[in-house]
Amino acid sequence: MDDIQELYHDTVMEHNRKPRNFRRLQKPSATADGFNPLCGDQITLDLTVHDNVITEVGFVGAGCAISSASASLMTEAINGKRIEEAQQLFEAFRVMLTRGVDIDYDIDLLGDLAALSGVTEFPVRIKCATLCWHALHSALNNTAGTATTE
Numbered sequence: 001m002d003d004i005q006e007l008y009h010d011t012v013m014e015h016n017r018k019p020r021n022f023r024r025l026q027k028p029s030a031t032a033d034g035f036n037p038l039c040g041d042q043i044t045l046d047l048t049v050h051d052n053v054i055t056e057v058g059f060v061g062a063g064c065a066i067s068s069a070s071a072s073l074m075t076e077a078i079n080g081k082r083i084e085e086a087q088q089l090f091e092a093f094r095v096m097l098t099r100g101v102d103i104d105y106d107i108d109l110l111g112d113l114a115a116l117s118g119v120t121e122f123p124v125r126i127k128c129a130t131l132c133w134h135a136l137h138s139a140l141n142n143t144a145g146t147a148t149t150e
């Protein structure tokens with residue numbers, strides 16, 4: 001492992017140990033559940049959206065280290081962002097995970113989310129990392145039911 005990979009690994013492990021925003025919100029304006037049947041990861045995501053800005057975000061759930069760390073990193077990344085910005089992040093995140101390590105991705109935009117770039121080497125884990133983003137997508141679109149990675 002080079003230094004960068006090690007740093008990313010530490011970030012993922014740290015977020016898994018101490019997930020940020022791990023709570024239900026009292027009066028969320030949007031909520032969505034997500035489920036990744038391949039791994040058994042579950043998430044419930046709450047958002048408060050005010051004037052098109054995500055002003056508060058919380059999640060609870062159970063799953064593997066990647067899914068927990070990804071949700072934790074996502075809540076930090078989208079908190080205080082406009083909905084369009086959160087959607088841009090999702091797109092950039094998806095590009096990073098699905099196009100392979102040699103393709104440039106927008107590291108300035110992604111910030112700490114780049115800690116999950118190593119997941120590209122484990123394709124079965126990509127769904128663990130994107131689960132929370134699918135839940136975000138359905139929360140923002142008010143899609144009924146449980147978002148799945150399938």
Ligand code: ZN
Nearest residue numbers: 039041064128
């Ligand atoms: Zn998982």
